[in-house]
Amino acid sequence: METTWRKSSHSGGNSECVEVAVERTVGVRDSKAPAAGQLTVSRQAWSAALDRLR
Secondary structure, eight states: OOOOOEEOGGGTTOOOSEEEEESSEEEEEETTOGGGOOEEEEHHHHHHHHHHHO
């Protein structure tokens, strides 16, 4: 199965943002350096982080 990475619609044409892939876990990577790796967290941890940011 291929991972689908998504950028925020708020990033527009700017390549300086993060991309997120939500599957069984959540992957976060730098859109300018996707081959550099990713941070992987649980869905619960991702949800908690978003709640704190709001």
